[in-house]
Amino acid sequence: MTAAGDAARALLDVEGVDKSFPGVRALHGMRLDLRHGEVLALVGENGAGKSTLMKLLSGIHTADSGTFRLNGAPYHPTSPRHALELGISIIHQEFNLVPDLTVAQNIYIGREPRRARLLLDDRRLRADAAELLDRLHLPLDPRAVVGELTVAHQQMVEIAKALSYRPRVLIMDEPTAALNDAEVATLHELIRRFVRPDTGVIYISHRMAEIKRIADRVTVIRDGEYVATREVAGAETPEIIALMVGRAIRSGARPEGVREGREVVLDVQGLSTKALLTDVSFDLRRGEILGFAGLMGAGRTEVARALVGADPSRAGRITLRGKEVRIGNPADAARLGIGYLSEDRKRFGLLLEQDVKANVALSALRDRFTRAGFVRDGALRAQAERVAGTLRIKTPSVHQTAKHLSGGNQQKVVIAKWLVKDCDILIFDEPTRGIDVGAKEEIYQLLNQLAAQGKSIIMISSELPEILRLSHRVVVMSEGRVTRVLEAGEATQENIMHYATLRPDENPADAAELGLPAGEEKAGRP
Amino acid sequence: MTVLKSEADRRRPWWEGVTLAALRSRLQQLLAFASLIVIYTFFAFASPYFFTYDNFISILYSTVVIGTLAVGTTFVIISAGIDLSIGTGMALCAVMSGVFIVNAGLPPALGVPLTVLFGGFMGLVNGINVAVLRVPPFIATLAMMLVAEGLALVVSDSTPIYFNDVSGYTGISTGHLVPGLDIPNAVLVLLAVSALSGLLLTKTVLGRYTYSIGSNEEATALSGVNVRRWKIAIYAFAGLFIGLAGVLISARLGSAQPATGMGYELQAIAAVVIGGTSLSGGKGSIVGTLIGALIISVLNNGLQIMSIPQEWQNVILGCVILVAVYADRVRRGEP
Numbered sequence: 001m002t003a004a005g006d007a008a009r010a011l012l013d014v015e016g017v018d019k020s021f022p023g024v025r026a027l028h029g030m031r032l033d034l035r036h037g038e039v040l041a042l043v044g045e046n047g048a049g050k051s052t053l054m055k056l057l058s059g060i061h062t063a064d065s066g067t068f069r070l071n072g073a074p075y076h077p078t079s080p081r082h083a084l085e086l087g088i089s090i091i092h093q094e095f096n097l098v099p100d101l102t103v104a105q106n107i108y109i110g111r112e113p114r115r116a117r118l119l120l121d122d123r124r125l126r127a128d129a130a131e132l133l134d135r136l137h138l139p140l141d142p143r144a145v146v147g148e149l150t151v152a153h154q155q156m157v158e159i160a161k162a163l164s165y166r167p168r169v170l171i172m173d174e175p176t177a178a179l180n181d182a183e184v185a186t187l188h189e190l191i192r193r194f195v196r197p198d199t200g201v202i203y204i205s206h207r208m209a210e211i212k213r214i215a216d217r218v219t220v221i222r223d224g225e226y227v228a229t230r231e232v233a234g235a236e237t238p239e240i241i242a243l244m245v246g247r248a249i250r251s252g253a254r255p256e257g258v259r260e261g262r263e264v265v266l267d268v269q270g271l272s273t274k275a276l277l278t279d280v281s282f283d284l285r286r287g288e289i290l291g292f293a294g295l296m297g298a299g300r301t302e303v304a305r306a307l308v309g310a311d312p313s314r315a316g317r318i319t320l321r322g323k324e325v326r327i328g329n330p331a332d333a334a335r336l337g338i339g340y341l342s343e344d345r346k347r348f349g350l351l352l353e354q355d356v357k358a359n360v361a362l363s364a365l366r367d368r369f370t371r372a373g374f375v376r377d378g379a380l381r382a383q384a385e386r387v388a389g390t391l392r393i394k395t396p397s398v399h400q401t402a403k404h405l406s407g408g409n410q411q412k413v414v415i416a417k418w419l420v421k422d423c424d425i426l427i428f429d430e431p432t433r434g435i436d437v438g439a440k441e442e443i444y445q446l447l448n449q450l451a452a453q454g455k456s457i458i459m460i461s462s463e464l465p466e467i468l469r470l471s472h473r474v475v476v477m478s479e480g481r482v483t484r485v486l487e488a489g490e491a492t493q494e495n496i497m498h499y500a501t502l503r504p505d506e507n508p509a510d511a512a513e514l515g516l517p518a519g520e521e522k523a524g525r526p
Numbered sequence: 527m528t529v530l531k532s533e534a535d536r537r538r539p540w541w542e543g544v545t546l547a548a549l550r551s552r553l554q555q556l557l558a559f560a561s562l563i564v565i566y567t568f569f570a571f572a573s574p575y576f577f578t579y580d581n582f583i584s585i586l587y588s589t590v591v592i593g594t595l596a597v598g599t600t601f602v603i604i605s606a607g608i609d610l611s612i613g614t615g616m617a618l619c620a621v622m623s624g625v626f627i628v629n630a631g632l633p634p635a636l637g638v639p640l641t642v643l644f645g646g647f648m649g650l651v652n653g654i655n656v657a658v659l660r661v662p663p664f665i666a667t668l669a670m671m672l673v674a675e676g677l678a679l680v681v682s683d684s685t686p687i688y689f690n691d692v693s694g695y696t697g698i699s700t701g702h703l704v705p706g707l708d709i710p711n712a713v714l715v716l717l718a719v720s721a722l723s724g725l726l727l728t729k730t731v732l733g734r735y736t737y738s739i740g741s742n743e744e745a746t747a748l749s750g751v752n753v754r755r756w757k758i759a760i761y762a763f764a765g766l767f768i769g770l771a772g773v774l775i776s777a778r779l780g781s782a783q784p785a786t787g788m789g790y791e792l793q794a795i796a797a798v799v800i801g802g803t804s805l806s807g808g809k810g811s812i813v814g815t816l817i818g819a820l821i822i823s824v825l826n827n828g829l830q831i832m833s834i835p836q837e838w839q840n841v842i843l844g845c846v847i848l849v850a851v852y853a854d855r856v857r858r859g860e861p
Contacts, residue, residue, distance in 0.1 A: 310748060334750020348748050351741035353808045362738055363749040366731055373730045417749060 009072055011036045011200045012088075012169050017066030019052055026052040027224045030066070032202075034169060039191060039201045041215035041232070043244055045436035049224040050204055054173060058090045059083040071168065089162035093174040093434070095154055099147030104129030106146050107161045132164050136190065150297060152183040159190060170194060171202040176210060177434055180295045180462055181497065188214045206436060207463075208237045220244050241437055262286045263321075265456045266338075266425055268307065271316030276302050276480040280316070284425065284456045289447060291471030292460040293496045299480040300460040301343060304427045308333035308340045334363055339418035343430035343460070345407075349414040352403040356395055357384035359402050359413050363421035387416045391446065408439025415446065426450065427458040432466065444470060464493045478502050558802055558817045561850070565821060569828030576831050583708060585820070585827045590699070590712040591616070591775050593819040595794035596801075597716075597723050598767025600815045603798050604727075605760050606740040606807025607663040610791050611652060611670035612768050617787030618678040619645045619772025624687030624782035627695065634695050642769035648674065649765015653758035671791065678784040687782040699777035712774050719770065724812040726763075736760055740807025796843070797822055800850040821846070 010033040019027040027049045034040045044050050055061045057068070059077030068075040070087060077083035083090070097106050104126050105112070113124040129142035138156045140149075146157055155175065162170060170191075176184045191201055191214060205211055211218055212232055220227040220243040227243050266284040271277055276299045284290050292300045306313040309327040318325055320336055327333050330340065342348035351359050361369050361380045369380040384398040391412045395405055402413060411431065418426055431447065432440040447470055451457055461467050467474055474486040476499035484499040570577035595612045602609045622644045627637035648670065655666035689695040699712035727733035735756045738746040747753040771790075776782045801818030803810025825846060829839045 308748070329752065329754075330748050331750050331752040339750075340748055342745075342748060347742075348744050350745055351738055351808070353741050354737060358734070358738070361734075362746065362751065365734060365751075370731055373732070375729055375731060375734055377729075421750070 009036075010034060010069070011071055011198075012075075012202075013067075013069040014053075014057075015067045015069075017053075017056065017068070018064045019056060019061065020064055025224060027056075027063075029225060030221065031226045032219055034200045034202055035217075036200060037195055037197045038216040039195060039203055039214055041211040041218040042202055042204045042221065043206070043211070043218060043240065044221040044227075045244060045438055048221045048244075048436075050173070050221065052224070053221075054090055054092070054171060054204075057083065057088055057171065084165045084167070087165075087168035088171065089165050089167035089169070090171040091155075091158045091162050091173065091175060093177060095158055097146050097154060097157060099145075101146060102142065103133075103140050103144050103146060103149075103157050103160075104142035106157055107132065107142075107164055109161075129160075132160055136160055136163060137193070138190075151178040152180075152186075152296060155179070155187070159187075163194065168198065169200050169202065171204070173204045174206065174434065175203070176205065176207060178296070178462075181464075182501075183296065184210060206440075208240060209465075211240075212237070244437060262288065265321060267319040269317040269319075271303065271306055271318075272314045273302060273306050273311060274314050277306060277313070278480050280477075280480075280482050282475050282482060282485060284458060285472075286456055287451050287454050288472045289451050289457045289459055289470050291467040291474040291491075292458060292477065293462075293464065293467050293474050294477035294500045296462065297479075298477040298500065300477055301429055302480070303477070304340055304429055304458065304460060307427065308338055310340065334421060334423070337422070337424040338427070339363070339421060339423035339425070340427045341411075341414050341418065341429060341431065343433055345410050345414055350402045350410055353401060355399045355401055356388065356393070356405070356413055357381055357398040360384045360387060360398070360416045360420055363417050368420065383420060384416075387420055391416055391419075392442065406436075406439070408435040408443070411435060411439075411443060412446075415443075423455070425456045425458070427460070429460045430462060431459060432461075432463070464496055467491070467496065468493065476500050557853070558800070558814055558821075558850075561853075562817055562821050562824065565824050565828070569824065569831070573828070573831045576828055579708075581827065581831070583710070583713075585823050586713045587710050588827060589819050589823040590710075590716045590778075591771050592790065592793050592797055592822060593716045593816060594719065594767050594771040594774060595790060596797040596815045596819050597720050597812055598764035598771075599791075599794050600723070600798050600801075600803055600810055600812060601727065601733075601736050601760050602663075602764045603795070603803050603805060604740045604807060604810045605736045605757065606743065607656060607757070607761070608667060608795070608805070609649075609652065609761070609764055610664065610667040611648065611674055612764075612771070612794055613790035613792070614671050614675035614678065614787035615645065615648050615765075615768040616771045616775060616790060617782075617784055618648070618674040618681070619769045620776035620782035620786075621678045621682045621687060621772075621784050623773055623776050624689065625681060627692055628687050628689060634692060634698070638698070638773050641773050642766050645767065645769020645772060646762050646765040648768060650758065650762040652765065653761030656761060657754045657757035675788065678787065682782065682784040684784060686784065689776065689780050689782075696777050696780050699774050712778060715770070715774065719767070720812055720816055727812055732756070732759060732763065737808055740809075742808075793822060794819075796847050800847060802854055818850075821850075 012032070012034040014030060014032040017027055017030040030049065030053060032042070032053070042050060052061070056063050057077070059079045059082050075086060077086055077088070098109065101109070107129050108125055113121040113128065115121045126142045133140050133142060136159070138160055140153060140156055140160070146154060149157070155178070175187060179187065191203070195201055203211070203215055215232050217229055218232050218235060218240060219229040220240060222244060230240065262285040264283045265286050268283070269281045271280040280299070280303055282290070292303065294300050302311065305311040306316070307318070307327070309329040309332055318327060325336060327336065327338075333340070346352060351362065357380055361384065365375065369376050369383070381398060388395060388398055393405075393409050393412045393416065395409060402410060405413065428447070432443050435443065447457060447459065459467070459470060468491060471491065472488055474491045474496060475482055476484045476486060476496055478500055483502045486495060486499070575581065595616065599609050599612055619641050623637060623641040626632045626640050627634055632640070652667055652670050655661045655669075656663050697711065699710060701711045702708065703711050703714055727736065735746070735751055738751065739753055739756060739760075743753055797818035798810070798815050799805065799818065800821055801811070801814030801816070803814060822843065825843055826839060829842060
């Protein structure tokens with residue numbers, strides 16, 4: 001895949017770049033070279049300087065010093081628009097799409113084809129978009145409204161938009177954070193098609209397995225500085241992770257298995273919603289981590305939301321510690337000691353503009369931190385400081401605004417909120433999404449500790465290694481139904497993928513006999 | 527718990543509580559206050575009649591109605607809502623005060639609380655429309671604005687109700703509770719409810735949830751807060767101020783004027799916004815709102831003293847709102 005002849009002259013060359021913000025040195029002597037025709041993975045913990053580097057490359061910020069060369073020529077973008085014109089397209093982790101517009105309108109936003117200068121030419125817009133999507137082999141309808149698409153398809157729109165500028169360099173920031181394995185495979189296929197001898201891709205990711213599959217080389221950065229670049233073929237994952245975090249990470253042992261004999265804390269029977277869920281039943285034991293695996297859209301988040309009353313359910317019986325309960329809204333759930341930690345922390349978990357202590361105290365405010373309606377600020381602050389210490393939340397103080405914390409620390413703040421509420425049942429939805437490797441490890445240890453303390457945990461995750469490593473049992477879902485509950489002993493990556501791709505109307509037993517290869521069924525999505 | 531706190535305090539270096547956010551919010555209020563001083567000083571030099579004790583009192587007095595409405599609305603706006611019904615609602619409450627006290631002959635000691643509660647009831651209806659029926663706040667309170675405007679005319683038969691025969695009613699606004707200080711009671715009422723509101727906003731559950739809902743309503747709901755109930759509470763609470771403003775304005779005028787409410791809501795919202803409260807919710811303070819209301823009063827008063835026509839006063843006020851909100855954005859370092 002690498003074009004050896006061009007290796008001497010890099011496609012994109014970054015040398016000695018410094019960038020400081022008031023009070024923070026974001027980058028120091030940063031360098032990077034992208035060769036012609038290669039996929040270069042860029043890895044580093046959150047806060048390592050990846051986003052700053054991206055912002056310099058996309059013309060949002062200007063470097064204090066250092067040189068950028070694109071194909072040998074000096075590269076100094078003055079705006080994102082300019083960067084696109086010069087040949088660098090960036091797909092940010094958080095999409096820049098207008099949900100109410102169609103796929104075609106989103107792709108050509110800001111440069112819509114016109115007639116007589118003023119009139120929009122919708123027909124040409126659709127035709128151009130259809131042609132582009134066809135050329136990229138993307139199964140999207142140009143007329144579909146973006147807000148109604150799945151995350152995976154929204155990302156395809158972003159990719160189509162980026163590639164419509166015919167860039168030399170495509171930069172993707174955490175492109176697979178919200179994708180399941182089949183979707184990742186489709187994405188990688190796209191990337192391989194894009195890479196030609198005169199183009200290159202910078203691929204930012206936390207997932208080592210993916211990097212091994214798609215990248216030629218990997219560049220590691222840490223604390224705003226360049227650390228090393230390795231050929232992917234010769235690099236071992238632990239080595240890369242060690243370079244990234246500056247220390248070796250001890251990978252934890254698998255859980256010892258089912259907690260048989262432990263009391264059932266929560267029993268859910270026949271949970272159904274109007275939209276998706278059909279007859280979902282499972283139980284949760286004391287001190288157990290119950291993994292929920294499945295493809296995107298299988299209904300795992302919906303189970304959590306219906307369970308805590310965030311969405312209405314059509315049918316279902318919930319028994320909590322032997323007593324049947326009705327949960328009409330999240331306030332009921334919280335009162336019963338069930339806390340839900342959403343996959344979308346910023347939207348559903350945090351008060352971004354408020355400080356750490358306000359976030360930590362939100363759930364338990366009335367039970368624990370008030371006297372006659374007045375907030376006991378001293379007690380609240382002391383508790384926030386204590387829990388921040390226990391969870392090792394990295395923050396200058398509990399007065400820090402939540403939006404200034406890193407993803408891992410934001411997640412810990414949300415966890416702290418429910419610990420302070422003293423919930424017995426915690427539902428984690430994608431607990432480590434967008435969190436760097438070091439912080440991930442801490443979250444894992446935390447989950448294990450909580451389970452050991454007798455808390456019962458439901459963990460929804462799209463990362464199978466995470467599911468396998470932590471879960472005592474795994475509930476596998478597909479298209480709104482539970483297709484199988486696997487004991488720790490029988491849960492394997494292949495096994496889970498098999499049940500996750502099962503169509504619920506198939507007889508699970510029959511399908512199991514066939515031994516369908518994992519992930520195949522969903523590979524070619526419509 | 528107390529032991530832990532003191533330990534934490536001992537470990538804490540002196541500068542740790544002084545966060546950037548705290549500094550900035552302090553600075554922000556200081557700057558609104560500074561602009562108030564600048565405007566005040568400007569008029570003091572521009573006109574010899576401006577900088578007198580009597581005029582100072584008169585400015586405070588003219589702040590009362592807008593200030594009272596603005597303080598209540600601050601809660602609604604911090605929760606990322608809006609209340610357009612406060613102006614005509616105030617006129618309706620003034621009329622209701624007349625109905626209770628003049629027409630029905632209730633003593634003011636009963637009629638005044640009833641009027642305040644009536645305002646709270648209007649707020650409650652707003653809250654139910656917003657939180658339960660999920661009508662967008664702008665629409666729900668726009669509807670209430672029209673309903674109140676019409677009802678005020680219907681109930682009063684489109685004629686003012688005079689409180690001439692009710693002894694002590696006008697004293698609620700015009701009297702002087704503190705002898706020798708020459709400050710009208712209405713000003714004292716505004717100061718008292720502002721202090722109370724400030725306390726409620728910063729020290730109680732109601733205030734905490736007001737900020738939380740304004741910051742992120744969905745996250746607050748998922749945290750187990752009964753957002754629906756608290757939103758109703760916020761609107762109902764703000765409604766009490768509509769009732770109070772109705773009492774204060776009718777006591778000041780000695781009559782309930784059914785057609786005078788329209789326009790007050792925008793002035794009150796302007797005061798809140800000038801005071802640094804964000805219309806998108808989650809940020810704001812009572813002190814800021816009071817400063818905002820004072821800025822409007824000082825401008826109106828000063829421009830009037832300088833004999834600038836009413837029409838131009840509005841032009842200038844409009845520009846001040848723009849400058850204030852823009853300056854606020856710049857201060858926050860927002861793009």
